[in-house]
Structures are given as structure tokens and as C-alpha cells.
Amino acid sequence: MKTVIKNGHVIDPSQDLDGRFDLIVEDGCIVELGENLPAEDADEVIDADGLLVTPGLIDIHVHLRDPGFEYKEDIVSGTRSAAAGGFTSVACMPNTKPVNDNKATTLYMINKAQLEGFANVFPICTITKGQKGTALVEMGDLKQAGCVGFSDDGLNVESGDVLRRAMEYASGFDMPIIAHAEDEGIKCGGVMNEGRVATELGLAGNPWVAEASTVARDLMLAELTGARLHVCHISTRRTVELIREAKARGVKVTCEVTPHHFTLTEEAVRGYDVNAKMGPPLRTADDVKAMKEGLADGTIDAIATDHAPHHVDDKNVEFNVAANGLVGLETALPLALNLVKEGVLTLNQAICCLTTRPASVMRIPRGTLAKGTAADITLIDPDYQWTLDATQMKTKARNTPFDGWELTGAAMMTMCAGKITFQRNS
Template identity: 65%
Template sequence: MKTLIKNGRVIDPANKIDAACDVLIEDGVIQEVATNISVTADEIIDATGLLVAPGLVDIHTHMRDPGFEYKEDIISGTRAAAAGGVTSLTCMPNTNPVNDSCAVTQYIINKAKQQGSANIYPIASISKGMKGEILAEMGDLKEAGCVGFSDDGIPVTHGELLRRAFEYADTFSMPIVTHSEDLSITGSGCMHEGDVATELGLQGIPWVAEDAGTAREIMLAEFTGGRLHVCHVSTKGSVDLIRHAKARGVRVSCEATPHHFTLTDEAVRGYNTNAKMSPPLRSQDHVDAVRAGLADGTIDAIATDHAPHHYDEKNVEFPVAMNGIVGLESLLPLSLRLVADGLLGLNSLISLLTVQPATIMGIDRGTLSVGAVADIVLIDLEREWTYTAESLHSKSKNSPFLGWEMKGAAVKTLLAGKVVFER
């Protein structure tokens, strides 16, 4: 089957394309990207006034499947991804059972292939059961289809175990993906330590908890020569540490989330549990540092940390509420604000959402190269809409952005040339 996308503005940072082009797809594979393609096609998609880009790649999500399907599952999660223009995502291992085995990995991959609306690439746990005691079987997990290793929100406190994890993962050309935090400093904190926490009477989490974890993991990566990816950087200290580590050749990459470059800890006022997350929303000086890190290239990718939770898990006292927000369907419009603010050019933003995250995880996606799988998103940069609970495709609705007026939306998402979402 041949599909022709005509009259769009094609942006493909991997191939340095930003031009009015057509895209020809045959049997789910890109055959040509050029001006005025003239060919008989089974389907013609008119992209007049639209941006045509590689499908977005989100390298930090929680699909909650297996084990917590009441919050999200692979079907609903990938449907939300497609609605947000995301065609490929990695999912964290904090499922039940934990993804520390080939059986769980293959379950996730097979369910996504059979019933999903996006590609899923599992991240396996560093340690068995995410207990931080014994390394998982990294070689077997890579062979099963995993693309990285992480104990997700539970930092590996055992230094020697983490050292060995870097060494073993590197033999398989895999990254160690970390939630960088010193939990002994975090203590019982539940939001950023600062004026807002003091006024609300909530125990704070000081910025140094993240910085200490980031510093330790950078040093271990430097010592072992392994590859480190730091999740959801949120402090100016972490951004500086990563910037300096890159300058001296450490193999480190990192990501930022839309909530950490859009909101401050002011969003917690009213004890808003939808603004409770880990790492917490920070003060304006830290937000400014994350934005600067995106602008100067220190931060390599934008990822959502999509973390669905049931209403009852958020409708409790702030200190005991679950951490996290849903983010797949707000990823694109919130990221486009960086362009509207003059912080990034559109090409740079698309790169942060496509080829750069794909490269970090070794995923063969994020480009419109001839011969590539035709994962494509058509974006209306001018589309204005309201982000509401009713509009979300995710099972869970926990977001501090509910009610926000958004600009920019995915209007058509193609997975291997097949339309999986249309607005």
C-alpha cells in the first residue's frame, strides 16, 4: 500500500530537512522525501498548513502494566501516546512483577505489538526486584528486548552494586538510567524545600538531595567508563554537574520534563496533590537553570515521566499522596511554549523530542530517512484547545495542567504508515 503525505512543512533534524516536502510511504516504510512527488497512491494525506515530523520519542514513561492496570495499561497508555504524537516510548520497570525477567519484558513487547498504538521499548531493572541487592540478568534482558537498566524511583544506594551495573551494562552497550537522589538527605520531605513549603507547613526536600545523587552517579560513570542517563533533572546544581561532566568527556546524557521547565513549587499551593512529584517542582531559579540547560544543549531530551495514578491515590493528604502526573498528551503543547518564548528554535525542539532521545536509548526511530519505518506525526502549530480530564485518553487524570489553554496539537499520528490517531 502506498500513502502520500503532501503539502506539509517537513522537519527532520536527523537529516537536516526543514522544507515544504511530500513524504511517500509504501508498506509502512518511507520511500521518498522530496518536493512535488508525483505518484499514484492508495491514500493521499493533505498536510497543508501542518508540520510533518518524525513520531515523537518519549524515553521515560510508566505504563503500569503488568500489575497496576487500574491506573493505566499498555492499550490505554499507547492510545494516550498516539494522541500526543508519541509513536515510540520506553517504560520503566516498576510493575508488578518488576520487569527483571525475560517473561515480563516479552509480555510488554508482545502486548504492545498486538494491541498497542505505539512502539514500546522496556527498560529493565538494575537489580532483581528493584531491591538494590543482586544485579538482574542484563545479557538475557537485552536479548529479550530491553534498551536500558534502571531501578527507577528507587536509587541504588549500594555503591559497589551500581559500579558493577555500569561495568556489566557497558559490555552490552546499554545505559544505566538513574533517578538521582540521596534519600538520606530527602528524609520525609514531600515537596521542594523553600518559602512555599514553609508557608504550607510541609516537610521540604532540599536541592542538595538531587545534586548529591547526580554527583555520585557521574563519578561512577567516569570511573567505570560506563554510560549514564540522568532522568528528570530539576536543579541548577544537577544541570551544572552534567554540563561540566560532558566537557571532560564523561559519557552522560540527561532529560528534562515539561512540568519541571514550566511550573514552580507555587503550583503546590492549596495542597494540590496533582503537583506532587519526584523530583519535586522547584523554585524559579532552578526552573530557569533547566531552561538554560535545554537552550545550550546540556539537556539532551525532553521526556514526560508519564506517571498515572488513580484518583483515590491523589485525593488524600499531601504528604501521603502518590508522586507523579500524566504527561503524554501535554508533552507537545507545553514543549512548544519553549519555541514561543524564544528559548529554542522549532528544529531544536523537534530534535529534543525525536532523534536525540532515540539515539540515547539506541532506538531505531525518530527520523524520516528513506528506508526508515514510517512513524510520523502531523502537527497543527496553531491549534488551540483546552486540556481537560474528559479529553485525556489515559485512564488516569492526575495533572496540574487540567483546565490550561494549550496551543499546538498532534492532528494525525501514523505508526508504520497506519493512522493510529486522528484529532
């Protein structure tokens, strides 16, 4: 089947393209990109006038909950949610049941996504067996199975020696160690950011140093071993500064920030809103400012959602015991485009943080509209105005603090390997 996408404003940071071009897609691949391409023999012509045409968006931090927690989310519903948000590729975290620390679980995820999913799924496996922080997984076998990185997601590897050995082992396979940087001893049961708001609400605080001190250790171990380190969902100014300094020294470090950490502050917790409870917690206005500065100067490599779906029973409890996290795949794009509206990022930079750079971080062969590559394409209306209704989201979960928000910008069509996986009814 031959599809021609005409009249769109193409933004492809991988090729430094920013202008009006047409695309020809055939047999799931991009076969031509240029001006005024012929469409007479096409099976389908898509008029993208007034729309941005970008590489399919990539989210390198999602929780699909499959296998084991399918009542929260599964690979089908999670990738359907991804497609609705404009994402064509997601890297999924290993805290499933059983945890993804083996070849069989990795292959299950990949195969189910290929057979039933709406986006490419790239599994991330654990660093240690069972996420217990002691014995390392078989990294070579897992890379061969299709794993793109290693993380004990949600759990910090407390033993410096174990993490050092993991970095040495992973570097032999040119694979990243993906860190959830949070010292549990310093966190000490904190359920929101330590500070005035926590004191007023009578909630235990989680100080910024729980994250920053762990990042400092991990950076020094990466410097020692020469390993690739990726730091998840950074949230504090000091963390940004540490990573900026490490990059200047040549440390092989990348990092990501979530839309909620550059949009919301700890003030969102007022009223004990359990949908504003997450790990790491929402921080101060100054920390939010630091996230924006880090994105603007390139210290922060990618925007990633940490999409964390939960059943209503996991959230509809007291704040102290409510599960951490929110669903983010369907709100990430408009929140990222807000940074363009605010003048924090250019449009090209925002798209780069959602496509080319996350692909580079995980070495995923996506994030480009180059000729001969898979036709993973997102058509975006940056001016589309809509109100989020959590009950209408494609994900199984409803845990979002953005319910009822008026948003600007949305994916109008998502195409994965040339197949339309989502089309918005305007």
C-alpha cells in the first residue's frame, strides 16, 4: 500500500528539517521525502495542511503492568494510550509480576506488542534478579532477546559495589544502566517534598538530597567505569547541576524529566490530592524552573512520562498509603508544547526531546523520517484546544491530576510502520 502525506510542516531534528515537505510511505517504510511529490498513483492521500509532521514520538519510561497487573494496564491498552498521545515507541519498565529479569518475559512483551499492540515496545530489564539488589541479571542474554537497558525501577541499587559491577558488565554490551536515584534511608518514608507545604499538611517529607546524593554517587561510579548512565525522572535543581557538571567532564550520562515535574509544584498536593502523589515527589517552584533551564540548555536529554497506571482502589485511600504515580501518555505532548508557548523551548527543541534524543539515549532505531526507515509518523495540531476528560482516556487508569485541564496541542493521527494506529475525531 502506498500512502502520500502532503502539505505538512515537517519537523525532523535528526535531519535538521523544518519546512513544508511531502512524505511517501510504502510497505511500512518511508520511501521518499521532498517537495511537491506526486500522489496520482497513491492508495491513500493524507492532507496534512496546518499540521506538524514529525517522527513518531518516543517515550523511554512507561509502565505497562503486563504481565501480572493487567487490571491496572496491559500491553494493548497501554500502547493504545501511547498512540492516542502521538507515541509510536515506548520503553517499558520491568516492575511487572514476575519482574522482567529474564529472556522469556522480555520476549513475551515484544511478541504481544507485535501481535496486538498499537506501538513498538522496547523492554527494559532489571539490573538485579528479582529487583533484590544483589545478584546481577544475565545482561548478554537479555540484550540478545531485545532488552534496551537495565533498571531496578522504583528501587535504588543501594549497594555501591553491586552497581559498580552492573555498570562494568553493562558497558561491555554498550547498554545503559537506568537509575532510579533515591536514597531510601534519607527519604525515610517521606510521601511528598520536604518543606513548608508538607509541614502544613502534616505529611512526612522527602528532601531533595535523597535524590541528589544518589545521583552524585551514580555519576562518580559511571565516571570510574566508563559506563553509560541514564537518570530517570529528575526533579531537583541540585540534580540538574550535578549532571550538567558531569557532562562537562565527559561522563557518559543522560537524563529525563517528566511533564509533571516541569509543570506542577508541591502546591498540587494541597487537598491531599492522591493523583499528585508520585516518586520522586513534586518539588518547589525553583526546582520546576531548574527543569526548564535544563531542557533549554540540553542538560536534560529527553521528556519521558513515567506513565504509571493504577486501579482506583490503589489511589482512593489515605494519602500516606496511596500508590505513587500518574498516567501521562495522553497529556505529555500538550504539556511539552506549553514550554514552546512559554518560550522555554523552540518547537524544534520540543520535538527533539520527544523523538530524536530519546531514541539516541536508548539506541532505539526510531525517531527519524529518513528515507528507508520505518514509517513511524505523528501528525500534530499544535493549536488544537481540548479539555481532558479522564473517563475518555484510552488507558485503563484514571489517575491524573490534569483531569479537567484545558490543553492546547494534540496528536491528530499516529502511524506506526505505515499503519494508522490512532486518528482523532476533530
